[in-house]
Structure formats: C-alpha cells, structure tokens
Amino acid sequence: MPKQKQSTQILLGPVPPALIGCGNGKEINIITLAWVGVVNSSPPMITAAVRPNRHSYQIIKDSGEFTVNMPGKNHVDVADGCGTLSGQDVNKFEHFNLTAVKGTLKQAPMIEECPISMECRIEHIVELDSHTVFIAEVVSSYVESANLDDKGRIDFEKCNLLGFCAGSYLETSPLGLSIGYTKKNN
Numbered sequence: 001m002p003k004q005k006q007s008t009q010i011l012l013g014p015v016p017p018a019l020i021g022c023g024n025g026k027e028i029n030i031i032t033l034a035w036v037g038v039v040n041s042s043p044p045m046i047t048a049a050v051r052p053n054r055h056s057y058q059i060i061k062d063s064g065e066f067t068v069n070m071p072g073k074n075h076v077d078v079a080d081g082c083g084t085l086s087g088q089d090v091n092k093f094e095h096f097n098l099t100a101v102k103g104t105l106k107q108a109p110m111i112e113e114c115p116i117s118m119e120c121r122i123e124h125i126v127e128l129d130s131h132t133v134f135i136a137e138v139v140s141s142y143v144e145s146a147n148l149d150d151k152g153r154i155d156f157e158k159c160n161l162l163g164f165c166a167g168s169y170l171e172t173s174p175l176g177l178s179i180g181y182t183k184k185n186n
Ligand SMILES: Cc1cc2nc3c(=O)[nH]c(=O)nc-3n(C[C@H](O)[C@H](O)[C@H](O)COP(=O)(O)O)c2cc1C
Pocket: 017, 029, 030, 031, 032, 033, 034, 035, 036, 049, 050, 051, 053, 054, 055, 056, 057, 079, 080, 082, 083, 084, 085, 086, 087, 088, 164
C-alpha cells in the first residue's frame, strides 16, 4: 500500500504511558512518560526521557533513582492527570488517591494501584536537545499476584495494561504468545 511522507514525525507506537515515581526526602511525585524504553537485558536497563523543565526532572536527577509503574486500563484519568498536572502545584498521590509503597530504593516510591512496578537506579545520563535521557538499571520488578498464571508467569491479559499512541489511550490485549517466549519459559 502506498505510504504518504509525514515529515520527520516519530511514529513509534503504541507505547506504555508509564507512571514514573520519584522522591527526594522532602516530596514524592509522579510523572507520566511515554518515552521510556528497554535498552539492555544483562543487566536489565531501561531509559526514561524527561524534559528538564518538568518538576520531576531535578528530583530524579538528584536522587539518582525512579520507579516505573505500568497503569491498567482503569487508570486513564491517572495517566493523563499525572501527565498534565505538575507536582509543583499538586500532590498527585493525594489528588488521585494513590498509595505510595516503599521498596528497596531510598526515596522513589512505587504505586500500589498499578499492576506492575519496577525499581530503577540511574547509571548514565545523556543530555540531548529537548530531553535528558536517564539510563537506569532495573533493580527489582513486582507484579500483582492476581496477574500471575499458575506457573508464576505474568498474565498480560489479566494486567489489562494501558497503551498510548498518537495522543490516544488504548487498551492492550494479547493476541498470542511468541514461539520464542514459549520455548524460553517451558
Ligand atoms: C501520555 C503522556 C506522555 C508523556 N510523556 C512524556 C515524556 O516522555 N517526557 C516528558 O518529559 N514529559 C512527558 N509528558 C508530560 C509530563 O508528564 C507533564 O509535563 C507533567 O505534568 C510533568 O509533571 P511534573 O511537573 O510534576 O514533573 C507526557 C504526558 C502525557 C499525558
């Protein structure tokens, strides 16, 4: 099918609208980030791209850590609200009635209401033009027990994770396991 040129738009999606938890001892905050990615498996590393004018930016940079929390499809309002309100004006945990959970990190809290959470320690910082990229090691991952199958593997159908593409929130539902994934886990 012929395609039409769309300037230099980044057409990568759907992506997860991740809720990033951060803290500095004085305050805790949540920022929604769609620009997160997987970049290494051993050690497990992910990236988070944050504009320096975000209130969360300095908190993340100074503390050297953050959590990545994956919202379910019932949390469109939270994902959008944490991505439009600023922690400078609002305590987002209180505003959205979310529970901050302390794990193994010093300051950054996880969000209990999200079915999946990961704790990350920053290893590298790359300053680009518009965004700063935090490259972080995942030091622990957690999944709500109700979302595990009988072999203890994550059942993504049960997680009902939220997706984001071209400005819209989406439902994500699995269409089938990859052959590679099935072999690796059996
Ligand atoms: C779906 C969605 C995705 C977003 N992705 C990013 C992102 O990847 N990087 C970024 O710097 N801001 C992103 N934002 C904007 C911030 O979440 C927003 O500016 C937020 O209000 C900043 O909060 P803070 O001031 O408390 O840090 C996104 C917003 C939404 C709604």
